[in-house]
Amino acid sequence: MNDPLCFCNSGRTFELCCKPYIHNVSCPETPEQLMRSRFSAYATKNFQYILDTYTITQRKNLTLQVLSQGGDDSHWLRLDVLDTFTDNRTQAGEVEFVAYYRQNNVIYQMHERSKFFREEDQWRYDSGVLFEDGGVYKPQRNDSCLCGSGKKFKKCCI
Ligand SMILES: [Zn+2]
Numbered sequence: 001m002n003d004p005l006c007f008c009n010s011g012r013t014f015e016l017c018c019k020p021y022i023h024n025v026s027c028p029e030t031p032e033q034l035m036r037s038r039f040s041a042y043a044t045k046n047f048q049y050i051l052d053t054y055t056i057t058q059r060k061n062l063t064l065q066v067l068s069q070g071g072d073d074s075h076w077l078r079l080d081v082l083d084t085f086t087d088n089r090t091q092a093g094e095v096e097f098v099a100y101y102r103q104n105n106v107i108y109q110m111h112e113r114s115k116f117f118r119e120e121d122q123w124r125y126d127s128g129v130l131f132e133d134g135g136v137y138k139p140q141r142n143d144s145c146l147c148g149s150g151k152k153f154k155k156c157c158i
């Protein structure tokens with residue numbers, strides 16, 4: 001039996017990658033692991049996990065309803081982590097990534113540098129700065145799909 005690969009594009013199975021975090025079996029040990037698990041939580045529409053992994057300050061301004069309204073019609077296709085940085089002294093970290101998602105049959109790419117802080121012994125997401133090269137993503141006709149299925153785009157996620 002082949003276990004499905006993780007949504008976060010790590011090349012590992014979901015079971016051994018982001019699932020234990022999302023199901024609160026273990027805690028991410030680095031900002032990158034937290035970032036990846038939050039992506040997988042968006043992909044599986046686990047908005048409670050998204051909410052719980054915001055910093056305390058940010059969480060005050062958020063509700064499950066707000067998060068799910070923004071995320072319910074997005075289909076997350078792929079994550080590429082470009083850079084990651086952890087400062088163990090200040091308990092802060094950063095992750096730069098590109099994420100691809102489909103909304104109403106249009107594919108978008110989102111390029112962000114996120115800030116993470118460690119509080120209550122856990123890494124939490126605080127905020128992110130978007131790069132200007134995000135926006136509508138136009139795959140070439142015969143490109144293989146971003147989701148990694150190996151199929152052509154037009155026969156897969158579009
Ligand atoms: Zn993962």
Ligand SMILES: [Zn+2]
Pocket residue numbers: 145146147148149156157158
């Ligand atoms: Zn696909």
